[in-house]
Amino acid sequence: MQKVAPPRTYRVKSFGCQMNVYDGERMAELLAEQGIAPAPEGEEADLVVLNTCHIREKAAEKVYSDIGRLVKDGRRENGTSPLIAVAGCVAQAEGEEIMARAPAVSMVVGPQAYHRLPAMVADAVAGRRAIDTDMPAETKFGALPARRKVGPTAFLTVQEGCDKFCTYCVVPYTRGAEVSRPFADLATEARRLVEAGAREITLLGQNVNAWTGEDAKGRAIGLEGLIRELAALPDLARIRYTTSHPADMTEALIAAHGEVDKLMPFLHLPVQSGSDRILKAMNRSHSAESYLAILDKVRAARPDIALSGDFIVGFPGETDADFEDTLRLVDAVGYAQCFSFKYSPRPGTPAATMAEQIPADVMDERLQRLQAALNRDQHAFNAASVGKTCEVLVERKGRHPGQWLGKSPWLQSVHFEGEAEVGEMVALELTAAGPNSLSAIRREPATA
Numbered sequence: 001m002q003k004v005a006p007p008r009t010y011r012v013k014s015f016g017c018q019m020n021v022y023d024g025e026r027m028a029e030l031l032a033e034q035g036i037a038p039a040p041e042g043e044e045a046d047l048v049v050l051n052t053c054h055i056r057e058k059a060a061e062k063v064y065s066d067i068g069r070l071v072k073d074g075r076r077e078n079g080t081s082p083l084i085a086v087a088g089c090v091a092q093a094e095g096e097e098i099m100a101r102a103p104a105v106s107m108v109v110g111p112q113a114y115h116r117l118p119a120m121v122a123d124a125v126a127g128r129r130a131i132d133t134d135m136p137a138e139t140k141f142g143a144l145p146a147r148r149k150v151g152p153t154a155f156l157t158v159q160e161g162c163d164k165f166c167t168y169c170v171v172p173y174t175r176g177a178e179v180s181r182p183f184a185d186l187a188t189e190a191r192r193l194v195e196a197g198a199r200e201i202t203l204l205g206q207n208v209n210a211w212t213g214e215d216a217k218g219r220a221i222g223l224e225g226l227i228r229e230l231a232a233l234p235d236l237a238r239i240r241y242t243t244s245h246p247a248d249m250t251e252a253l254i255a256a257h258g259e260v261d262k263l264m265p266f267l268h269l270p271v272q273s274g275s276d277r278i279l280k281a282m283n284r285s286h287s288a289e290s291y292l293a294i295l296d297k298v299r300a301a302r303p304d305i306a307l308s309g310d311f312i313v314g315f316p317g318e319t320d321a322d323f324e325d326t327l328r329l330v331d332a333v334g335y336a337q338c339f340s341f342k343y344s345p346r347p348g349t350p351a352a353t354m355a356e357q358i359p360a361d362v363m364d365e366r367l368q369r370l371q372a373a374l375n376r377d378q379h380a381f382n383a384a385s386v387g388k389t390c391e392v393l394v395e396r397k398g399r400h401p402g403q404w405l406g407k408s409p410w411l412q413s414v415h416f417e418g419e420a421e422v423g424e425m426v427a428l429e430l431t432a433a434g435p436n437s438l439s440a441i442r443r444e445p446a447t448a
C-alpha cells in the first residue's frame with residue numbers, strides 16, 4: 001500500500017441490528033474526535049467504514065459487492081481512492097479473507113476492537129494495512145469519547161455477546177461471551193445522553209435482559225434495577241430495551257413493566273418457532289407453552305403491552321406440522337409487529353450441518369404464510385389503537401409541510417400536522433391506521 005493523505009471526511013454505513021447502529025455512531029464520534037468531519041450529503045468521503053452484519057446469508061458477498069460499488073481497482077470513477085475500513089460482524093468472522101481478497105480494504109476491525117480505529121487510520125495513512133479482531137479484556141467503552149449531541153431517541157449498549165448458543169446463530173462467535181457494562185458507566189453515559197438531548201433511551205444488548213450489575217450501594221441488580229435507576233433522570237421521558245431472551249425474563253423485570261411509568265409498554269421477545277421439537281433442536285431452552293406463560297405474566301403486569309418477536313421458518317427438519325405449530329402460536333399471541341426470516345445456514349454453527357435442510361421453495365411458501373398472518377395481526381393491532389389518546393415523542397419533520405413524525409408508546413410510527421418541535425412530547429388522538437403508520441391529531445393546543 002502507498003502512503004495517502006490523511007482523510008478529512010468520513011462516512012459510516014451500518015447494516016443489520018441496532019447495536020451496529022450504536023457502534024456506527026460511536027465510531028463516528030471517534031473519527032470526529034480525530035478532526036475528521038462527516039462527509040456532506042451527496043459528497044464522497046475520504047474514509048468509508050462499512051459496519052457489517054453477519055446474521056444471515058450472503059453477508060460476505062454483500063461486503064465485496066459494496067466494496068466493488070465504492071471502487072474499481074482501488075479507484076473511484078473520479079480517480080480518487082478512499083480509505084476503506086470493514087467493521088462489524090463480517091470483519092470479525094471473515095477478516096483474514098477480506099484482507100486477502102480485497103486489496104482496496106486497508107482496515108478490518110471487529111466489534112470489540114473499534115476503539116483502536118484511530119490508530120488503524122494512522123497506519124493506513126502510512127501505507128500499512130491492519131486487521132484487529134481481538135476481543136480484549138479491557139472493553140472498548142472506556143476508550144470511547146463522551147457522547148456529543150444526539151437526537152431525541154438514543155441507543156445505549158448495556159450488554160454485549162451471547163452465551164446461549166442457539167444452533168443456527170453466529171452471534172456467540174462474532175460478538176463473543178455475554179458481558180455486562182458496569183452500572184456506574186451506564187448511569188454516566190445515560191446522563192450524558194440526556195444532557196445531549198435524548199428524551200428516550202433504548203437499552204441495547206444481544207441478550208439485554210441478561211444484564212447484571214451492582215448498584216451504587218453494591219447490591220446485585222438485573223436489568224429492572226438499571227431501568228429504575230434511569231427512570232429517576234428527570235429529563236428522560238421514555239425507556240425501552242431490546243432484544244431479550246425468554247430465559248432471562250425475570251419476575252423482577254416483568255414487575256417493572258407494571259411499576260415504572262417511563263418503561264414503554266412494548267416487549268420484543270423472540271420465540272423463533274412454535275414447535276417444541278424445533279425449539280429443542282434450536283437449543284432454545286424454552287417451549288411454546290413456557291413462552292406463552294411469560295407473555296401472560298407480562299400482560300398481567302402491563303395489560304396494554306405491545307408484543308413483538310422474531311421467527312425463523314425452515315429450520316432443518318421443520319415439518320408442515322411444526323410450521324402449523326408456529327402459526328398457532330402467532331394466533332395465540334396477537335403480535336403488534338414481528339420480524340420473520342428464512343433459515344440461513346451459517347458456517348461454523350451446528351445447524352448448518354444438520355440433516356434435512358429445507359428446500360428453498362418450501363421456505364418461501366412458509367415465510368409468505370407466516371408474514372400474511374403477522375401482517376394481519378399488525379393491522380389489527382394498529383386498527384385497535386384508533387380512538388386512543390397517547391403521548392408521542394416527535395422525532396422529525398414529515399415529508400409534507402407542517403407534518404411531523406414520532407412514535408407512540410407502543411412503538412408505532414405516528415404522523416400529525418400542526419405546531420411542534422423535534423424532541424417534544426405531544427398528546428395526540430390516533431385517528432386512522434395505515435399498514436405501517438397511524439395518523440393523529442393534536443389533543444391540546446401547542447404550547448409555545
Ligand code: 5AD
Pocket residue numbers: 055056168169170270272310311312341342343344345346
Ligand atoms: N437464519 C435466519 N435467521 C436468523 N436469525 C439469527 N440467525 C439466523 C439464521 N441463521 C434471526 C433470529 C434472531 C434474529 C436477530 O435473526 O430470528 O432473533
Ligand code: SF4
Pocket residue numbers: 162163164165166169170171172206207245
Ligand atoms: Fe443468537 Fe440465540 Fe444468542 Fe439470540 S440468544 S444472539 S439467537 S444465539
